[in-house]
Amino acid sequence: MDEARFRDIISGHATDAAAVLARPLLRAASWPYGLVVMARRAAYRRGWKRSHAAGVPVISVGNITTGGTGKTPLVAWVVNFLKQRGRRPAVLIRGYKGRAGESDEAQLLSRLTGSPIVVNPDRIAGAAAAAVDGADVLVMDDGFQHQRLRRDLEIITLDATCPFGYGALLPRGLLRERPAALAIADALVLTRCDQVDPSALAGLRVRLGQLAPKAILAETAVRPMGIISLAGETQPADVVAGTNGWAFCGLANPENFYRTIEKLGGRLAGKTSFNDHHAYTQRDLRTILEKADAVGAGWVLTTAKDAVKLERLADQLAGRIHWLAIEVSFLSGQMLLEERLHQLLA
Numbered sequence: 001m002d003e004a005r006f007r008d009i010i011s012g013h014a015t016d017a018a019a020v021l022a023r024p025l026l027r028a029a030s031w032p033y034g035l036v037v038m039a040r041r042a043a044y045r046r047g048w049k050r051s052h053a054a055g056v057p058v059i060s061v062g063n064i065t066t067g068g069t070g071k072t073p074l075v076a077w078v079v080n081f082l083k084q085r086g087r088r089p090a091v092l093i094r095g096y097k098g099r100a101g102e103s104d105e106a107q108l109l110s111r112l113t114g115s116p117i118v119v120n121p122d123r124i125a126g127a128a129a130a131a132v133d134g135a136d137v138l139v140m141d142d143g144f145q146h147q148r149l150r151r152d153l154e155i156i157t158l159d160a161t162c163p164f165g166y167g168a169l170l171p172r173g174l175l176r177e178r179p180a181a182l183a184i185a186d187a188l189v190l191t192r193c194d195q196v197d198p199s200a201l202a203g204l205r206v207r208l209g210q211l212a213p214k215a216i217l218a219e220t221a222v223r224p225m226g227i228i229s230l231a232g233e234t235q236p237a238d239v240v241a242g243t244n245g246w247a248f249c250g251l252a253n254p255e256n257f258y259r260t261i262e263k264l265g266g267r268l269a270g271k272t273s274f275n276d277h278h279a280y281t282q283r284d285l286r287t288i289l290e291k292a293d294a295v296g297a298g299w300v301l302t303t304a305k306d307a308v309k310l311e312r313l314a315d316q317l318a319g320r321i322h323w324l325a326i327e328v329s330f331l332s333g334q335m336l337l338e339e340r341l342h343q344l345l346a
Contacts (some may be wrong), residue, residue, distance in 0.1 A: 002253060003275045010166050010173055015299050026172040036170045037177055044147045051150040054127040057137045057344055060151040061143025065165040065174040065179055067252030067276070069157045070191030070222065072105065072305070073328040074201060076112035078155070081341060082137055083115065090135035092126045092149075094142065095119035104277060105141065107308040123149040137345070145176060153344050155187045155337075160196045160219075161256065163204060182208070185215040187337055194221035194331070195259055218333025222260055225325040227301065230311055230318035237324065239267030246292035249306050250278030257303055260324065260330035269295040280309050287318055 008014035009022050043049040059078060062070045075091065082089040093111065095103035106117045114135060120126035123146050127138055140149060146154055158164075165174025175191055182188065186210055193201060201219075208217060224237035246268045249257050254273040261268065274280075292300050300321050302310070307323035330337075 004273060030169040030172040032324060051117060051147055053125050053150045054131060054138055056131050056135065058140055058149060058151040059153045060143030060153045063157050064177045066170060066176055067174055069159040071157045072108060073326060074157055074189055075109060075139055077328045078139055079113040079115050084306055088134055088136045089139055090116040090118055090142045092118050092123055092129035092138055094121045104305055104309055108305050152184050153340060155189060156185045157189045157191055158188045160193045160201060160204060179211050182212040182215045185212045187340055188212055188215045188217050190219045192256060193219040216333060216336040218337050219331040221329050221331055222326045223329035224260065224264055225324045228325055229322045230307060238264055240299055241296045244269040244296060245301055246270045246297040247301050248272035248288050249303045250274035250276055252276040261282055261301060269297045280313055282313055285313060
């Protein structure tokens, strides 16, 4: 199913007969999923399943929902924080939907951090390989559900625009685990806080304090850093302000990307949304550019995640397609998170 259609169904926005019929069926399917998740976590908690130490500190950055929560920029921030303090971090990723031995996340994280990226669905084997290669601290991307590898710091990201995945487990909602699982977190990092009404954000703080009373709370937003062409030419991010353009991406939640462009002052004459981890073709790019030309779009913009997949395709189109470089910007809680990381390193 198209991801946009799926979100419309589970969010309740879709009201057609098919959507109304699908929701109770999806809820029924979420019950066995929830039982399996609860049983698995209970097995580790009671010691029936073993977790294994890596021999070096492990920092897990994960989430409780599927889809984009702004986790990758935070992983990059953590890795760069460690490097600035003289450590040799490596990033462990599973390589979800990788193609031809390559992973979108691996290429992007390598670009953002310059650190070793170990792609292995077996996190224990990946950790052992990273340690042998000289890593003295590991950052496990999307690690909250991967309990076989013991972690020393549990960081969980939540998208402030949809923190609890429409209030239901997969496939009825976006929750991979029930919110009660947040109780074991060491740190909660709210992302996209600038896109949420202050009163809603205040209520979310209260709820998270109840769910994870021992965790520190940090709040972040996306900071656009520049507009970069696939040919490597860089311009200020606000170059799009007051002008018309076309945006496209392959993300689980593309609307967050489009809102970021609009906050820069860019006017979207059109947009094209693909499913997450979309495998782009030359035809895709030409179709996008034809649509952009038809409406007089002055720029064509995508995300850093998509850009790493486009560079091998662009060729003569490289100068026309740009991507938005971003980094995490802390609104609050940065010093608390840094203190936790310092404690771990000590």
